[in-house]
Amino acid sequence: MDYIYVLDLIGTLVFAMSGALAADEYRLDFFGASVIAFVTAVGGGTIRDVLIGSTPVGWMEDLNYLYCIGAGVVVAWFFKSWVQKLRRTLFLFDTIGIGIFTVLGLTKTLGLGLAPIVALLMGMVSAVFGGVLRDTLTNEIPLIFRREIYATACLSGGLVYLLAQGAGLPDQWCLLLGAGTTIALRVLAVLRGWTLRQ
Amino acid sequence: MDYIYVLDLIGTLVFAMSGALAADEYRLDFFGASVIAFVTAVGGGTIRDVLIGSTPVGWMEDLNYLYCIGAGVVVAWFFKSWVQKLRRTLFLFDTIGIGIFTVLGLTKTLGLGLAPIVALLMGMVSAVFGGVLRDTLTNEIPLIFRREIYATACLSGGLVYLLAQGAGLPDQWCLLLGAGTTIALRVLAVLRGWTLRQ
Amino acid sequence: MDYIYVLDLIGTLVFAMSGALAADEYRLDFFGASVIAFVTAVGGGTIRDVLIGSTPVGWMEDLNYLYCIGAGVVVAWFFKSWVQKLRRTLFLFDTIGIGIFTVLGLTKTLGLGLAPIVALLMGMVSAVFGGVLRDTLTNEIPLIFRREIYATACLSGGLVYLLAQGAGLPDQWCLLLGAGTTIALRVLAVLRGWTLRQ
Secondary structure, three states: OHHHHHHHHHHHHHHHHHHHHHHHHOOOOHHHHHHHHHHHHHHHHHHHHHHHOOOOOHHHOOOHHHHHHHHHHHHHHHOHHHHHHOHHHHHHHHHHHHHHHHHHHHHHHHHOOOOHHHHHHHHHHHHHHHHHHHHHHOOOOOHHHOOOOHHHHHHHHHHHHHHHHHOOOOHHHHHHHHHHHHHHHHHHHHHHOOOOOO | OHHHHHHHHHHHHHHHHHHHHHHHHOOOOHHHHHHHHHHHHHHHHHHHHHHHOOOOOHHHOOOHHHHHHHHHHHHHHHOHHHHHHOHHHHHHHHHHHHHHHHHHHHHHHHHOOOOHHHHHHHHHHHHHHHHHHHHHHOOOOOHHHOOOOHHHHHHHHHHHHHHHHHOOOOHHHHHHHHHHHHHHHHHHHHHHOOOOOO | OHHHHHHHHHHHHHHHHHHHHHHHHOOOOHHHHHHHHHHHHHHHHHHHHHHHOOOOOHHHOOOHHHHHHHHHHHHHHHOHHHHHHOHHHHHHHHHHHHHHHHHHHHHHHHHOOOOHHHHHHHHHHHHHHHHHHHHHHOOOOOHHHOOOOHHHHHHHHHHHHHHHHHOOOOHHHHHHHHHHHHHHHHHHHHHHOOOOOO
């Protein structure tokens, strides 16, 4: 499943870039931008690992994640205008990252013997709470609380994964279906301006 | 001690409802309201479990807490006007919840062999930090830092529990005295408008 | 290494005092000030312990830290005007505290067998994130994201420690060199108004 790992790393890199760009709006220095990028990229997975008791947390035991974050920050900081032109490509990888993070967080939680509904929540936390932490640190009401059906996409993808697994499909298929659902819903939601606001 | 467990669940449900109602003031969507409700209801106990190293955290291993939160959110969201009329009843259960959360958090910490003063703090954290997290996420200066002698009530109740235990009273009595003190102080504080502000 | 322990405790006390003073600006009550003081003093080390899986967290197992925080809060609260005259002495001990916290956080992380770059980050987190938490709770954009090369000083001190260790110097020397670098950089940065802002 090497391609999953590669997409996971690319997702981390893109999350770090989006964090660093967000930091720029607040006129933070390079250090501040790095912290925000770091928190955006691995914050969700870190919260998940702490809650399920899988410590030291994941990024401490595979340094490739740190290297991707470092690369993301440096690129976003020094090639701002170039990066901002890539908006569409970044959105694509950001969305792929969310799909992958959801499914990986879910399987990690299931692997510890926790209930499927808990795994579903932890998949969503992995994908979404990096952004929530970023918004809290920069003193915004977390965006996710106001717009997009972002997290709903993660929960749906996780649910599809669990159903596929329950139906006895091979792991690879479950992963693809779960991540694919999250990705498709997010893209559709953005294209059509969906919201859950009453 | 089944009635303690039932009160604990009712407290969780009421905390979730108060979280969902608070979310409504900020015009969050249903998902945002659910997150705030969840954080309000189990945030304090989760922080406690993470700090004392009791992971996976409590609500992951007894799904009844999740079901109570779900019920609380749905009721608060779809029957807003009815719930708002129940303000007094809710305040009562909220206060009972705080009393129970304090004592249960304290005994769980003592059970791991940690010092009584640490258990006292963890009892208070269990009862109070769900609300602190809620305020932080909705970008308020946490209410507790400004009004009410809320946390002082928790610390006092915890102290009474420890004293009762030291005096050799049976567990049931310690629980009742501890939770009762917290509940009584909170009700009195609200009725009389007590504050610690100099 | 008793003098390190004493400096660690003094650092904790001074951090607590600075937290309590900061709380005063927001017109928090005594309880609120205590929470902010507590979070400022042990928040960084607590986050580190939770992330590396060293729970129950440090201050739960050596009550001297709690006593120092209590003393710091009481002194800062009841002798405000006297404390404010000591600004320079406090800055000195605050800076020494940061130097010590960095090196102790780093060695604790290394001791668990984690990679040096992770230890470097955890040293910085130990020293700096108490202040970040304080700012987040009081609803500020964390100061560290905007001014001072505060965290850079911690990272540099940690790096010097690792280099000294790699060069085979005795532990005592590594500690002194690492903490000394952090302290010197912070003092210089404040004296000369350094910043990383572009």
